[in-house]
Amino acid sequence: xxxxxxxxxxxxxxxxxxxxxxxxxxxxxxxxxxxxxxxxxxxxxxxxxxxxxxxxxxxxxxxxxxxxxxxxxxxxxxxxxxxxxxxxxxxxxxxxxxxxxxxxxxxxxxxxx
Amino acid sequence: xxxxxxxxxxxxxxxxxxxxxxxxxxxxxxxxxxxxxxxxxxxxxxxxxxxxxxxxxxxxxxxxxxxxxxxxxxxxxxxxxxxxxxxxxxxxxxxxxxxxxxxxxxxxxxx
Numbered sequence: 001x002x003x004x005x006x007x008x009x010x011x012x013x014x015x016x017x018x019x020x021x022x023x024x025x026x027x028x029x030x031x032x033x034x035x036x037x038x039x040x041x042x043x044x045x046x047x048x049x050x051x052x053x054x055x056x057x058x059x060x061x062x063x064x065x066x067x068x069x070x071x072x073x074x075x076x077x078x079x080x081x082x083x084x085x086x087x088x089x090x091x092x093x094x095x096x097x098x099x100x101x102x103x104x105x106x107x108x109x110x111x112x113x
Numbered sequence: 114x115x116x117x118x119x120x121x122x123x124x125x126x127x128x129x130x131x132x133x134x135x136x137x138x139x140x141x142x143x144x145x146x147x148x149x150x151x152x153x154x155x156x157x158x159x160x161x162x163x164x165x166x167x168x169x170x171x172x173x174x175x176x177x178x179x180x181x182x183x184x185x186x187x188x189x190x191x192x193x194x195x196x197x198x199x200x201x202x203x204x205x206x207x208x209x210x211x212x213x214x215x216x217x218x219x220x221x222x223x224x
Contacts (some may be wrong), residue, residue, distance in 0.1 A: 043214055090157070
């Protein structure tokens with residue numbers, strides 16, 4: 001069966017510091033991968049998605065970036081965090097060519113102070 | 114602009130009642146529809162999905178789709194306090210690899 005991991009689970013960072021969040025999927029190959037952010041009291045905002053290694057599509061222009069160095073690894077980064085970057089960051093995967101269901105990881109709660 | 118609309122709630126129902134959660138979407142080309150449950154502080158969990166007009170049942174859950182009215186709903190029979198959560202509706206448009214999510218409806222089931 002497939003499993004998705006995210007770390008860290010929680011993170012408190014000062015404004016202007018860098019960020020690196022990691023997501024890995026086990027038990028499948030060539031998944032589509034997604035990064036979402038959920039700010040307090042708001043809906044899910046799609047940030048990036050990837051259909052393969054090195055292929056990244058950005059949905060929202062901002063100070064975040066994403067990379068996919070391996071088939072089942074997806075990384076979200078920032079060089080300098082803003083207060084507005086606080087939120088619940090969720091990674092999701094789906095089978096390429098599957099029924100389009102996305103499955104979410106446990107998430108990383110980021111607080112920028 | 115793709116839009117998925119849900120009433121934010123909270124929708125309050127007594128234990129054992131039927132909870133009805135509704136979702137409308139703007140893109141007539143939408144082809145797949147998903148319901149997720151999200152407990153406070155946790156990540157969304159897929160409950161069920163539907164592609165064709167009509168009803169789809171899975172245990173206590175029934176998804177209903179009406180593409181002509183651009184409307185999808187989730188019925189929860191015999192609601193339990195453990196069903197108290199935010200329910201997210203998501204829609205996939207034809208030709209896209211992504212889902213558009215509504216902001217969710219909070220459901221409160223009282224004992």
